[in-house]
Structure formats: C-alpha cells, structure tokens
Amino acid sequence: MRIVVVGATGNVGTGVLRRLQREPEVEIVGVARRVPAPDAPPPYAGVSWHAIDIAEPRAVRDLTLAFAGADAVISLAWLLQPNHHERVLAATNIGGLRHVLQAVVAAGVPHVLVASSVGAYSQGPKRRRVDESWPTGSIASSHYGRHKAAIERMMDAFEREQPDVVLTRMRPGLVMNPRAGADLIRLFVGPFVPVRWLTRVPLPVLPMPKRAVSQVVHVDDLGDAFWRAAERRAGGAFNVAAEPVVGPDEVAEALGARWVPVRIAPVRGAILLAWQLHLVRVDPGWLDIATSVPIMSTERARTELGWTPTVGAIDALREAIRGVADHEIEPGSPHLGRRPSPPMAQ
Numbered sequence: 001m002r003i004v005v006v007g008a009t010g011n012v013g014t015g016v017l018r019r020l021q022r023e024p025e026v027e028i029v030g031v032a033r034r035v036p037a038p039d040a041p042p043p044y045a046g047v048s049w050h051a052i053d054i055a056e057p058r059a060v061r062d063l064t065l066a067f068a069g070a071d072a073v074i075s076l077a078w079l080l081q082p083n084h085h086e087r088v089l090a091a092t093n094i095g096g097l098r099h100v101l102q103a104v105v106a107a108g109v110p111h112v113l114v115a116s117s118v119g120a121y122s123q124g125p126k127r128r129r130v131d132e133s134w135p136t137g138s139i140a141s142s143h144y145g146r147h148k149a150a151i152e153r154m155m156d157a158f159e160r161e162q163p164d165v166v167l168t169r170m171r172p173g174l175v176m177n178p179r180a181g182a183d184l185i186r187l188f189v190g191p192f193v194p195v196r197w198l199t200r201v202p203l204p205v206l207p208m209p210k211r212a213v214s215q216v217v218h219v220d221d222l223g224d225a226f227w228r229a230a231e232r233r234a235g236g237a238f239n240v241a242a243e244p245v246v247g248p249d250e251v252a253e254a255l256g257a258r259w260v261p262v263r264i265a266p267v268r269g270a271i272l273l274a275w276q277l278h279l280v281r282v283d284p285g286w287l288d289i290a291t292s293v294p295i296m297s298t299e300r301a302r303t304e305l306g307w308t309p310t311v312g313a314i315d316a317l318r319e320a321i322r323g324v325a326d327h328e329i330e331p332g333s334p335h336l337g338r339r340p341s342p343p344m345a346q
Helices: 011-020 059-066 086-093 095-107 143-161 181-189 219-232 248-255 264-276 285-292 299-304 313-325
Strands: 002-006 027-032 048-051 072-075 111-115 166-172 174-176 205-208 216-218 236-240 258-261
Touching: 002 011, 011 027, 011 174, 011 219, 027 059, 059 095, 072 095, 072 219, 086 095, 086 143, 095 111, 095 143, 111 219, 143 166, 143 285, 166 219, 174 219, 174 313, 181 313, 205 248, 216 219, 216 313, 219 236, 236 299, 248 258, 248 313, 264 285
Parallel strands: 002 027, 002 072, 027 048, 072 111, 111 166, 166 236, 174 216, 205 258
Antiparallel strands: none
C-alpha cells in the first residue's frame, strides 16, 4: 500500500509517519516545504521525500507526480504563522488544499484524507456532545476557524464533483505532541514569554474563563486514527479526542495550580493587546474557539474505525507542557534551529 503524506514533517505529520512505519507493507511518500536530511533518523528515515510548497501555482504538477500510484493521500499541511498576514496563511491552508485535491484527481488517487478540526464547528453546547453532523461554520473571529470552515465547504464540493474518490475528514481536538515543544513556542508563544518555569516552579493560581473547555488528543493516537481510516478506506467525518474533556480544573491540575475563574472579556482583551503588540504569537481567536465550539462525541471513530486512544487527555496535556518547558523538537526535524525569533514586522 502506497500512502503519500502531505505536511509530513509537521506536528501531526510525524505522528502519522510513526504509525505508518509500524506497517511493513506500507510504502510512505512524504511531501513538505523543507524535507529532512538524507541521514535523518526515524520517523523521517525510510520515506521517499518530495520538497513541494503546496501554495505555489506549479504545485499541482509536482503533487500529481508525487501522487502517482498512491492508494491514499493524507493531507495535513497547515500554516499558523504569520497570523498578522492572513493572506499568507490562506494561500497554504485553502489554496494548498485545493491544489492537493486537484492533484488527487489528476493522479487517479482513490482515497484522500484531510485534517480538519474541532475548530471547524460552529458554536455549540459544552454540556452535551455533538456528532459529526453539527454545522461546520466555525467561529468568525478566528482565522484558524474561518480557514477550517472554508476547507469543509471545499470538501463538500469535492464529494459532489468526484463521487468515485473516497474523502475522509478527521476532526481532532487540540493535538498534543511532546516532541514539538519548540514549534509550539514559535507558533503560539514567541520569544518574550518565559516557559522553562512550567515544570520547575509551581504556578500558584491559574486565571481562566469557565467556558474555556476543550478536547485534546495525543499526536500518536491521531496518527493511529488516520491509519485506521486509510486501511479501511473509510469515508466521511470522524471526531477524534481523548478523555476526559479538558476544562480549567484539568489544566490547573496539569500545571499544579489552583484555578481562579475570570470573565472572558478581560482575558480576551489582554490577549488581543499582547498580540497586536507582537508580544505573543497566539491571537484571541483561539480563546474564542475554546469558549465557543461544542464538545464532540467520538463514537463514530470508536465504532467504525475501532479506534481507542492509548494516552488520556490529562497525560497528553502534561507531556505537551513538559515538551514546551524543555523546548523539545523531533530529532532530525527540518525545523531544527527554527527557534523562537523576534516577531515579523507588519
């Protein structure tokens, strides 16, 4: 079985590679803007690499060649920065997926799997769970959500126009990768916020809105969900998250702190100001997602894919916090050396 992974060096991509490498009959092709060195260790070893920027107009031609003979394409490529320049993000997040889907058709690939997100969902309940039929209009104040909603509409059109191609939409919660701490700092924190204290100095209190409730999944468990869907050629949407649901109490527990409830508005205002001043990389849209999107039911993934997470949500969160505190990064990653840097000027 030949599987092409687009965005194979990213946060989710490394988890998918690790899972695919456990299957001796799978031939793995990796696509990324920056590819690993030829002598890079696992999970990059044993992969046929193609350096392609999927945002470029010529990407369709290059991707079509890379997809030749593939049984499945897993599309994971996504930009989170520079989030002060949304057109740059959209060129990859929306335009890039359009190029991937065009190449899937041109190469005759029978199955494409796309990373969507819980962030694609419109505002919903926090006290009951919703299935994959919940509307995917996302949260308008989040560039991440707007782009996820846009690719959901693109996939709707693709399913209508290409009924012979199986399309799978994975909608995970927040992905916890303990080997991507340095990337998480670069993408969300920036160079001005100290993080090494997270596992060294007890945090006395955690001020956090009550509605900031999210679901998380360990990157390796998400990789397993992608493999199971590819192996079964299972189409449709799948919510993927571990238990329990993560709210302020759970985050405080992972940080060894005491939760202090605060109102959403002042927290959002503080994040907005810090983002506008380029003091942090995270924008307030992420808080809007955490306080607005619904809690997902993962019943379909568990029933149809036989998927069960091996890492609980609290443990996955703790691992990710340690990874951030220690500036962890996957050995051999082409992102090595891309440490947090001064913000891009507008």
